[in-house]
Structures are given as C-alpha cells and as structure tokens.
Amino acid sequence: MSREMKDSGVEWIGEIPEEWKIRRLKALLIERNQKNDDLKTKFILSLGVNYGVVPYSEKEGGGNKAKENLQDYKVAYPGDIVMNSMNIISGSVGISHYMGCVSPVYYMFYPRNNDVNVNYYHFLFQTKAFQRSLVGLGNGILIKENEKGNFNTVRMRIPVNRLNALFLPVPNLEEQNRISTFLTDKCLKIENIIKDTEKSIEKYKKLKLALITKSVTKGIRKNRKFKDSGYDFIGLIPEEWEICKVRHIGRLQNGISKGAEYFGKGYPFVSYGDVYRNYSLPRQVEGLIDSTEKEQEIYSVKKGDVFFTRTSETIEEVGFSSVCEKDILNATFAGFLIRLRPFEQEKIDTEFLKYYFRSEHQRFYLVKEMNLVTRASLGQPLLKGMPVLIPPKVEQEEIAKYLNKKCNIIDKVIQKKEEMIQEISEYKKSLIYEYVTGKREVPKS
Structure with a gap:
C-alpha cells in the first residue's frame, strides 16, 4: 500500500511522507x-x-x-x-x-x-x-x-x-532506525563490491607499471647481450644502449610564479594536475593565467618537453612526469613543475620518454634520494643527476609502439572498471536519497 506524500517545501528534498516533519x-x-x-x-x-x-x-x-x-x-x-x-x-x-x-x-x-x-x-x-x-x-x-x-x-x-539554517526531513525515531539499519546493510554490500573492483584496478596498474619498467630497461627484443648499468635499481641493460644523466640530454627550467589575481583569465596554463594525472599533456589545458609575451617565451610549452611535478605535501606525488606531444601556443607552466627540454630532440623519441620517466626504477631513484622536510621537493640538482637509459632511436620507437599497444589494452580494462565504480557509486547515492527522503519505504519487520 503506497503512503500519502506531501510537498516538503524544500526543493532538494521534494515530496516526503505525510507524517514526516521538516526541521x-x-x-x-x-x-x-x-x-x-x-x-x-x-x-x-x-x-x-x-x-x-x-x-x-x-x-x-x-x-x-x-x-x-x-x-x-x-x-x-x-x-x-x-x-x-x-x-x-x-x-x-x-x-x-x-x-x-x-x-x-x-x-x-x-x-x-x-x-x-x-x-x-x-x-x-x-x-x-x-x-x-x-x-x-x-x-x-x-x-x-x-x-x-x-x-x-x-x-x-x-x-x-x-x-x-538548512532544512532537513525528520521521520520519527523508529523509522530513522529502520532506514539506518537497512542502508547500513545495503551500503556495506555495495562498498565491498567497490573495494574488490578497486583492488582489481590496482593490480592492473601494477601490471602496467611492471610492463613499462621492463620494456624501458631491458627492451623488447629477444636473444640479445646485456651489460651492467652500474646502478643496482636498474641492473642489466642491453649492451648497445647508452647510459647518461638528465643533465646530458636537456636543460631544466622551473615554472612561473605569480599571485592569485593573475589566474583564471588570459592564456593557457599547464597545472600540477595536468602533469600528475597524465602521461601526455592534454592538447587543451583548462588553466588560464594572465601572462606576458616575455613570460610565454621563458616558460613556453613545446613539443618534446617533459614536465615533472616538483613539490608536494607528500613524497609519493613528486617526480611524476608528462610529455608534451604538440606545442601549446602562448602557454606557460606552473611553478610547482620543472620542464626538461631536450638538447637534440631528433635523438630522443617523445613517446619513449613518456613511458621512461614514469617507470618504476625512476620512482625508486627519486624516493630514495629525495629529502622530506615540511614538503617533499624535487630540486634541479637531484633531477640533473637522475640516470637515463638511451636506446638507439629506432629501438626507442619500437618500445614506444609496443607500449602504446599494450598499455592501451590495460587502460581500457581499467577505464571500464572505473566506470563501473562510478555507476555503482551513483546507484548507492540514489538508493540512499530514495529512502532518507521517504520516497521508498523500508518494510516494518
């Protein structure tokens, strides 16, 4: 039997059972x-x-x-x-x-x-x-x-x-208790499904990271000779690969620093989040900054540039990289970032660097060497000393093509699982709303 409903008088609540109150x-x-x-x-x-x-x-x-x-x-x-x-x-x-x-x-x-x-x-x-x-x-x-x-x-x-001052619905205590008990049980089951899905996503992310790390340190060709890299956390590398340091492949530049009143208007601005969340920068960034032509020249964002997160509250968020695959006109980048601009881009494949600087051995190096005081900070001297493996250009392209294919498959699986979590989470919120506003009734035991 359906219950009598009335207008609550509060837009977001909508109709509530006739006997409920608003306080x-x-x-x-x-x-x-x-x-x-x-x-x-x-x-x-x-x-x-x-x-x-x-x-x-x-x-x-x-x-x-x-x-x-x-x-x-x-x-x-x-x-x-x-x-x-x-x-x-x-x-x-x-x-x-x-x-x-x-x-x-x-x-x-x-x-x-x-x-x-x-x-x-x-x-x-x-x-x-x-x-x-x-x-x-x-x-x-x-x-x-x-x-x-x-x-x-x-x-x-x-x-x-x-x-x-906000108005809220008020069922009687008995119904509050029934709704609370019912939703606690339902939401626990939903949250367990979400947790299991999240664990599965983490496994796929670890698989992707392991695949990247192995490919950019050992290559993808079979039956080849190896040599000692000289670094315990890298181990053996293909015999024909070169090993150098960041200082040998490009120039570093910290990002722009301006007051809050300059943001939200003007020209494209590459933010910390753009780098932290993406292997490659978005073609169109959302951030805006009121920058001058001189600033756009000094802090420009060009194809082949590699950006690193420079500072954060936690060491886990520092040293993440993102490459620029296409010039972003009139853009500048955040002061919380460091730009690496390669000296000779024709010798280095941008797609290869996209994966190389996100590999597990690079994270190990940064976490091991970085000092954490009040904030974790990646300085230019530390980044300049970071080892870089340089395969022949043709092999860089092979590795990048291989990883693009393999990582795309993994990313699609992860995306589907994340979409499932989103759908389940939305269902949970919708379910909660229906019961806490009385539009659906918990049966009396």
Whole structure:
C-alpha cells in the first residue's frame, strides 16, 4: 500500500511522507566545537571523501601534513558526524568511531536529543541532492559540475551558521532506525563490491607499471647481450644502449610564479594536475593565467618537453612526469613543475620518454634520494643527476609502439572498471536519497 506524500517545501528534498516533519539542522544536531587546548587527546584523525574518518596514520592518498601543535585541533568523539567545511560539497563527511583530534576546518555534530539517529543524518549528508543544495552557500569559489553530475571544486568553505539554517526531513525515531539499519546493510554490500573492483584496478596498474619498467630497461627484443648499468635499481641493460644523466640530454627550467589575481583569465596554463594525472599533456589545458609575451617565451610549452611535478605535501606525488606531444601556443607552466627540454630532440623519441620517466626504477631513484622536510621537493640538482637509459632511436620507437599497444589494452580494462565504480557509486547515492527522503519505504519487520 503506497503512503500519502506531501510537498516538503524544500526543493532538494521534494515530496516526503505525510507524517514526516521538516526541521532546521540546528534543531536536530549540535556542533561540538571543543578545542584540544588541554591536549585531551593526541590521537589524530583524518577524513576523506572515499574513506570516512580514520586514524591519520591510515589515511589514503597523502594530503596535508598534520600540525605539530595539537592544541590547535578540535576534539571528535565516537558517534560524531564529522564534516570537512572545505569539502562538504564533494561528500567529505563521515561518522567517527574514535575519540581523537581533528583539523580545525572540520565540523563535528552530535544529536540534540534522543529522537535523532545520527546514522540516518550521516546517510542524508551523503546524497548528491544535499550536496547540490550547498552550492551558493560557500565563500567565493567557483563550482563546476562535470558531465557525470559530480562537482569539481578547489576548496569552498561552508560557514557553520549556514549549515545550521538548512532544512532537513525528520521521520520519527523508529523509522530513522529502520532506514539506518537497512542502508547500513545495503551500503556495506555495495562498498565491498567497490573495494574488490578497486583492488582489481590496482593490480592492473601494477601490471602496467611492471610492463613499462621492463620494456624501458631491458627492451623488447629477444636473444640479445646485456651489460651492467652500474646502478643496482636498474641492473642489466642491453649492451648497445647508452647510459647518461638528465643533465646530458636537456636543460631544466622551473615554472612561473605569480599571485592569485593573475589566474583564471588570459592564456593557457599547464597545472600540477595536468602533469600528475597524465602521461601526455592534454592538447587543451583548462588553466588560464594572465601572462606576458616575455613570460610565454621563458616558460613556453613545446613539443618534446617533459614536465615533472616538483613539490608536494607528500613524497609519493613528486617526480611524476608528462610529455608534451604538440606545442601549446602562448602557454606557460606552473611553478610547482620543472620542464626538461631536450638538447637534440631528433635523438630522443617523445613517446619513449613518456613511458621512461614514469617507470618504476625512476620512482625508486627519486624516493630514495629525495629529502622530506615540511614538503617533499624535487630540486634541479637531484633531477640533473637522475640516470637515463638511451636506446638507439629506432629501438626507442619500437618500445614506444609496443607500449602504446599494450598499455592501451590495460587502460581500457581499467577505464571500464572505473566506470563501473562510478555507476555503482551513483546507484548507492540514489538508493540512499530514495529512502532518507521517504520516497521508498523500508518494510516494518
């Protein structure tokens, strides 16, 4: 039997069951704004879009370093809803299962009374509809919605007073409990499928990396003689290959550095992300910078250039490379990058370098040699000393052609799995929305 519905009066919520109510967030949840000034806890917690609230030591994907002065942190308790005020719109929300200290940019909320199931509202805050409702509430950052309906944003802080004023649906406690129990079970099954798929993707990425590393250090020809490279992490190399250092093959140049007011308008700008995410630079980069003709000459982006990520909060993100396969007119590149421009491009195949500088032995060299102080940084002296294997030009082209074919197959498999994860994630959000707004009812046991 279908239930009677009514208009909630809130656009993103839509219709709700007749017996449900609408209340402001502050009537349901209280912000826990407790400072850690007496060092109540030294157990640091972290929050991410993909992994919820976890001990800082277990966080994924790097990120900002923890502050040394823990008195600047806030305290979170088990059962608190934790939100990142800068990334709520991207889904950075989770429930803490620990007592610990968290970044000052986090908000913690706990139930105002016994009629509130905190897990129900945790699910509500994960819906895309709720996240969309936050657009316009942040302070001064442009939000772009991509073709899949997700938000690409830099950092956008949502003030807590604006969160407190938001209207939320309020089922009775019994129904909150039923919805929470049902969604916990359903979402656990979905998340296990996603985790298994992610593990499969990682295996394919490792296979691709191993294939690249073997090809650019041993070649792809059979029945050949080898010689000692002189480097333990490289080992034997084909006898006719040369070995030199980066300083011998090209000139290095750090990127442009300008104030924030110069960005978002003007001419093409190659960003840190353009290099970190791609083996080859996009033909059309999204970044813009107000640059002069002189700057465009000094920091130009030409075919054959190789760019390296120069600095980051974590060592895992430094030293990634991307090649330029076609001139980008009037472009400049970021100060967080280093450009390698080969002296004699006719002796080096750009496609070969695309793979060579992404190989596992290069990562090993950089991680081993790099010093991590407050930020990981790749300086020109270190990069100049990095060994480079140079096969004959014709063999470089052979290797590049071989890897293009093999890596394309692997990349297509990875892409399909990533699309599956995206579809499952969208289904999860849609499922949550249908139940937390009462459009679908959890049967009473």
